[in-house]
Amino acid sequence: MSHLNMTGISKQFSGVPALRSVDFEVKAGEVHALLGANGAGKSTLMKILTGAYQADEGTISIEGQQVRIESPQDAKKLGVQCVYQEVDTALIPYLSVAENILLDQMVASKEKGLIRWQQLYDQAEAILKDFDFVIPVKKQVEECTLSEKQLILIARAAAQQAKFVIFDEPTAPLSTRESERLFRIIDQLKQAGVGIIYISHRLPEIFQICDRITVMRDGQRVFTGETQSTDMDEVISHMLGKSFSEEFPKLEVPIGELLLEAKGIRGGKVRGADLSVREGEIVGIVGLVGAGKTELARLLFGADPLEAGELAMKGKKLQVRSPKQAVESGIVLVPEERRKEGIFVEESVKHNLSVATLAKWSVFGFVRNSLETLQANELIKRVGVKTADSNLLVGSLSGGNQQKVAIGKWLDTEASLFLFDEPTKGVDIGAKSDIYRLIGRLAEQGKGVLYFSCEFPEAIGIADRILVMCEGKIVKEFARNEATQEKIMYYASGGE
Incomplete structure (x- = not known):
């Protein structure tokens, strides 16, 4: 043997x-x-x-x-x-x-x-x-x-x-x-x-x-x-090396004005979704694999075409036909497939962290390297990326650190709504805690967060409200204190 x-x-x-x-x-x-x-x-x-x-x-x-x-x-x-x-x-x-x-x-x-x-x-x-x-x-x-x-x-x-x-x-x-x-x-x-x-x-x-x-x-x-x-x-x-009693460090944050409102959203797998998110609010959108969560995130970000429905941002009608338009409107996405869509694996940590804000560090189209490095080092500290050097390739980092880079690149933009699609997929237990804290800090700053996940305990731990998806539709809403894994599973599995 x-x-x-x-x-x-x-x-x-x-x-x-x-x-x-x-x-x-x-x-x-x-x-x-x-x-x-x-x-x-x-x-x-x-x-x-x-x-x-x-x-x-x-x-x-x-x-x-x-x-x-x-x-x-x-x-x-x-x-x-x-x-x-x-x-x-x-x-x-x-x-x-x-x-x-x-x-x-x-x-x-x-x-x-x-x-x-x-x-x-x-x-x-x-x-x-x-x-x-x-x-x-x-x-x-x-x-x-x-x-x-x-x-x-x-x-x-x-x-x-x-x-x-x-x-x-x-x-x-x-x-x-x-x-x-x-x-x-x-x-x-x-x-x-x-x-x-x-x-x-x-x-x-x-x-x-x-x-x-x-x-x-x-x-x-x-x-x-x-x-x-x-x-x-x-x-x-x-x-x-210590007990993990604080798995979901939830910050109590005042909920502000209405930020995004979506009515009758349809496209691809998504067959009807009404949702809203306010300033400082974390809304969990949960469901089983194949429920249409990723597809809904992509529709809101303009990555896929909207077949029907209306979007409004801060009360004004919103047209989002491309990710560029979404970012200009203050909506950013941290996608599920981070290596394919969230980071440039063959580029440095520094270039990944500055890619969304290059205009700030450029003069007449030339990037000012010293300013870019300063900003990258500050973001590395803010999001807690473990790397010896900002010039290291992102592809050489662990999954959790790659995810922190995927989030970090949006932090110095004018974004007011953050979409997170399965942000802790393939991420270790320590980095998960860091990511929850990052999301909590965004809510504290008055940002709105849509948190798409098939991990029900995560959504219960981090969200203020939870929307359940099944077969491309939002079928149920829970306040945080009403939600249990059993209730979510019932509706996510097609219960009525």
């Missing part, structure tokens, strides 16, 4: 320790959770295991034999595979499902001078059938849903006879039903003797599917234990 051991793993970047003598193991046929706040060292440890980085000190052994993992190819040969959170970066969009599943085998066949296409399709179909996946093998990957892309990555790991599979935030893009299917697949892999390393910020699912838990903090392993002999409070206190 396979057994993987990482012993005394240390790693520094520019003299700053990222990992300090970390021990971690995973056994065949177990699901081992790897947890920690942003910057705890989880990603660095896994990048060493998958060959993206090399450790400065320490050893890795599989089945008692010390191994060298100097490239992702080495990791694959040793049976270590990763199902990444950002599925698009791991797949080739213009190739078929079968080609993506059997990519390595195709390369080997091509080197021999021949690819037997029917054999390839049959083999891919057989792998998918083993897991009860129903995806046409000739379908192009760019036409697949997020959930299907994730299944393709799992099928690829199976095709390469993985002994250990790392799941990195696998449920972040999935609906509840898709998540349950994923858990059944993980159980199949476990029964087949595969060792699973499971990274997630969603603690309830950790306690549902994991056998053991390891917690990292500040580059060190601070806890390893059996899941059944610990609880959520203990795990959170290990992650933060």
Whole structure:
């Protein structure tokens, strides 16, 4: 039976320790959770295991034999595979499902001078059938849903006879039903003797599917234990180094004048939405995945065309036909897909933070670099971005810090209404708290906030009012003190 051991793993970047003598193991046929706040060292440890980085000190052994993992190819040969959170970066969009599943085998066949296409399709179909996946093998990957892309990555790991599979935030893009299917697949892999390393910020699912838990903090392993002999409070206190009694730091803020009013909003999936938000008010818009929340946010921001309905801002009729018009009207959006739509991953923290206010730092079209740097450094402090330097690429930051940058770029604009679409998706527990505080401070400044989320406890914790969406419509409104998860679920699931 396979057994993987990482012993005394240390790693520094520019003299700053990222990992300090970390021990971690995973056994065949177990699901081992790897947890920690942003910057705890989880990603660095896994990048060493998958060959993206090399450790400065320490050893890795599989089945008692010390191994060298100097490239992702080495990791694959040793049976270590990763199902990444950002599925698009791991797949080739213009190739078929079968080609993506059997990519390595195709390369080997091509080197021999021949690819037997029917054999390839049959083999891919057989792998998918083993897991009860129903995806046409000739379908192009760019036409697949997020959930299907994730299944393709799992099928690829199976095709390469993985002994250990790392799941990195696998449920972040999935609906509840898709998540349950994923858990059944993980159980199949476990029964087949595969060792699973499971990274997630969603603690309830950790306690549902994991056998053991390891917690990292500040580059060190601070806890390893059996899941059944610990609880959520203990795990959170290990992650933060303190208890997390103030999960939702709600500020009591006076509610001001009417800011935005929307009547009969229709477009795409949205089949009828009436809503309003006042100065200093946080309005939660909640629903299950697919209810139309993201689509409603995009309509209000002018990213998608409005088919019907009326918008008014501070009592004046509003036409929003593009995001540019929305921003000029004082409406800004922090989108759900932050890496695709909220930040420029290949640009620096500084450029991302100044992009919405470039006119302020420019003279005759030339950016005044010193002023841009000053503003970026001030915003980094205000939003609490953890970065050694404002010139670092945003793509190199953790998910929570990327999200803070996506929010921070709007803070020096004239915006009066902030739309947040799933702002804590794929964000660790410490950064979540920072984001709630940022949103609370916006309300304190008299800004209006629309908070779109499928995390019902978050909405109850942060919002003054809660609107429930189901099948493209707003079907129910609750005051904060009336709302419970059970009531919201009833209406979100189609109850009347």
